[in-house]
Amino acid sequence: MAINWFKYSAPSTFYWLAGKLAPWFAWPSAVLFAVGLYIGFFVAPTDAQQSEAYRIIFLHVPASIMSMFIYLVMACYAAVGLIFNTRLSSMMASALAPTGALFAFISLWTGALWGKPMWGTWWVWDARLTSELILLFLYFGFIALHASIDDPRRADRASALLAIIGSVNVPIIYFSVKWWNTLHQGSTVKFTGTSMHAAMQQAMFTVLVACWFYAIAVALARVRSIILERERNTQWVAELPEARS
Amino acid sequence: MLEICNLACTRGDHQLFSGLSFSLAAGELLQVQGENGKGKTSLLRTLCGFITPAAGEIRWRGQDIRELDEEYYAEMVYLGHLNAIKDELNALENLRISAGLAGCEVSDKEAIEALRHMGLRGRETLPVKVLSQGQRRRVALARLLVGNAPLWILDEPLTALDVGAVGLMQELIGTHLAKDGMVVFTTHQPLEVAGVELRRLTLT
Amino acid sequence: MNPKPDNKNRLSLFGLLGLVISRDLMLAMRRRADVLTTLIFFVMVVSLFPLGVGPEVDMLRKMAPGVVWVAALLSSMLSLNRMFSADYIDGTLEQMLLAPQSMSVLVLGKILAHWMLSGLPLMLMAPVLGLQFDMSGQALWVLVVSLLLGTPILSMVGAVGAALTLGLRGGGVLVSLLVLPLCIPVLIFGTGAVEAVTSGMEIASHLSLLGALLVLAFAFTPWVTAMALRISME
Structure with missing residues (x-):
């Protein structure tokens, strides 16, 4: 049976689909976080x-x-939205941005927490931390x-262009920062264990999948609100049970 | 020459017009009418290609203007609410630069002639900032004289003009139409061109 | 059906480029204060550093390239807003979009004019400021060359940011927020070259990387800026 994918690119149908799908990612994410962190904190051996x-x-x-x-992923969605003028892709891009920023922030925060016991300082200008900051x-x-752009269409298109430029720039930035770091002989965060213990690998992988599921669930939930906001004047939104109550 | 098929335009959530179709042949004059906020300016800006229509097509010589792009722009002049002239420059410099941007080189002599025709004799080398609103509008309108584009799109060309200049404008449009030109314009003032039937398009 | 207009008076691409550049320079000459304020800002920021960190010559000499480059970055951000906003407000930008020539060439003209009015004066001023920091003659040369290669990139990348934020509230701060992260590689290679020469290492790799970035920016940014302008004008 062929599924008509284009049907789901209409905001009204995707709203419904996203609502159905979000819990299927949210619950596994919670379970995987619990399992992964349990393995990480209690099962994995102490590092020498x-x-x-x-x-x-x-x-x-x-x-x-x-x-x-x-x-x-955000830049890809944004590019699709810009090139093919599909509204939903642009909405997905803007739904993903806060989650991405959150992960970048968590990465910096935990990096600092890791740095304190390792090097005795909260922040080192390590190549990876610096790139993460950028x-x-x-x-x-x-x-x-x-x-800051009021017209949603212009906002979508302008920020899509920015995301594309950014994604082209990310590798350039990363390599230049790495180069800069080696020139200045800065310290680099490296996991010293030559071979990671199996439990460590399991824990890290499980948490990664959990994060992934979390990102999908949150993006779907957020895109639902974006759809509602953008389509507030349409017939189908007015007919929604949650809008009528 | 200019054909509009089933055009629709939205701004934000709001649909300005839809299903708009008309065509314009050489020598025709079209006035776009409608109350404030009905999309007159948006229609003209869509014709210029600034705004992507929500639906429908705009064709010039049978081809979509998006595909023609620069070829289309070589054959049209747009005059918007804004005069597109610089306060720091004088009328002559302004005219020569705006003609240059529109792709045609204009000699000093031609430019001065055009400015004089627009009633700016003696003001050619004054900085535009000392000119009145009406005179600035005349500097902007002088651009119509130096180009040879067949399609004119004029958004409120008569704002700030005095009676004499309105007459001049009517004469200008008359000669342009007589040379098989086309004019699409909006105005809140009466504009009559002798010997030409004025077509009206009303946006509701 | 009337014939297509003849093209005898059509301006060539170089003619257009020249026209746009000379127009922007002429406008700037009639309003010199704008150019001067940017330059004075640059001088001021650089002069603030010794006051902030103390006058030890060794330390100043060490920080000089970074300080000059960061100040150049900031002052070129300041002047970015001017690149399109005046033309946007008085309607000239509309006419530019309707130009029957390549919009990218037109944008390139504006970028080059912007560089001549912001990057070039900074580049000429930099050696004088370098002397304040006791930089060696050789280091000054490399600093100027790195600015020569780097400041056009700042104008080019900045043009994209300026086009994207056209007519927005608080566009001035926003444009820095968008553009500064993208300019970090330029900062790294620019200062790197000067530091390399003072520590006796070879500088070719830094400068050639800067040159590569310049070529890359030259190839893409006028086109992207033109696209951004179309988006912003809708």
Whole structure:
């Protein structure tokens, strides 16, 4: 049976679909977080050099990966919205931005928490932390530009262009920061264990999947509110049971 | 030459017009009418390609203006609410630069002639900031004289003009139409061109 | 059906480029204060650093390239708003979008004019400021070359930001928020080159990377800016 995917690109049908799908991502996400963090905090062995402090990586690493991944996904959605003029893709892009920014922030925060016991200072100008900071700035730029344009269409298109430029720039920024870091012989966060224990890998992977599911669930919930806000004057919104009550 | 099929335009949530169709042939004069906020300016800006229509097509010589792009722009002049002239420059510089941006080089002599025709004799080299609103409008309108584009799109061309200049404008449009030109315009003042039937399009 | 108008008076692309540049320069000459304020801001920011961190010559010499570059970055941000806003307000930008020539060329003209009015004066001023920081002659040369390669990139990337924030409330701060992160590689390679020469390392790699960024920016930003302007004018 062929599914008509285009049917779901209409905001009215996607609103319904997103409502149905969101719980299917939210609950597994909660369970996976619980399992992953349990393995990370209680099952995984203590690291020989870093003792217990290393356990923050079970949050830090997945958050960093997600922050970069979400930026790319967001830029792709934005590009599709810009090129094919599909409203829903642009809405998805703006729904993803706050989640991406949140992950970038968590990554910085946990990085600082990890840095304190490791190097005795909250912040080191390490290549990865610095790139993460710049990524957070890029998210802020996207959100700020979108928020300051009143016309939603112009906001979508302008911030889409910014996201595309940003995603082209991310690798350039990353390599330049890395280069800068090696020139100045800064310290680099490296997990010292040559081979990761199996339990550590499991924990990190489980938390990563949990973060992923969380991002999808939250983006779907957020896109529902964006759809409602944008389509508030349409017939189908007026007919929604939640709008009538 | 200019064909509009089933055009619709939305601004924000609000639909200004839809299902609009008309065509304009050489030598025709079209006035777009409607109350404030009915989308007159938006229609003209859509014709210029600033606004992407929500639906429908605009064709020039049988081709979509989006595809024609620069070819279409070479054959049209748009005069909006804003005069597009710089206070720091004088009338002559303004005219030569705006003609240059529109893609045609104009000699000093041609430019001065055009400005004099618009009743700006003796004001050619004064900075525009000392000119009155009406005189600035005349500087902007002088652009119509130096180009040779067949399609004129004029948004409220008569604002700030005195009776003499309105007469001049009518004469200008008359000669343009006689040379097989086309004019689409909006106005709240009466504008009559001798010997030409005025077509009206009312936006509701 | 009337014939298509003849093209005998059509302006060539270089003619258009020249027209846009000379127009912007002429406008700036009639309003010199704008250009001067940016330059004075640059001088001021650079001069504030010794007051903030103390006058030890060794430390100043070490920070000089970074300070000059960051100040250049900030002062070029200040002047970005001017790039399109005046034309936007008086309607000239509408006419530019209707120009029957490539919009990218027109935008490139505006970018080059902006660079001549913001980047070029900074570049010429930088050696004088470098002397305040006791930079060596060789380092001053490299600083000027790095600014020569780098400041056009700031104008180009800045143009995209300026086009995206056209006519927005608080556009001035917003444009910095958008553009500054994108300019970080320029800052890194620009200061890197100067630091390399003072520590006796080779500078070619820094400068060639800056050059590569310049080529990349030159190839894409006028086109992207034109697109951003169309989006903003809708």
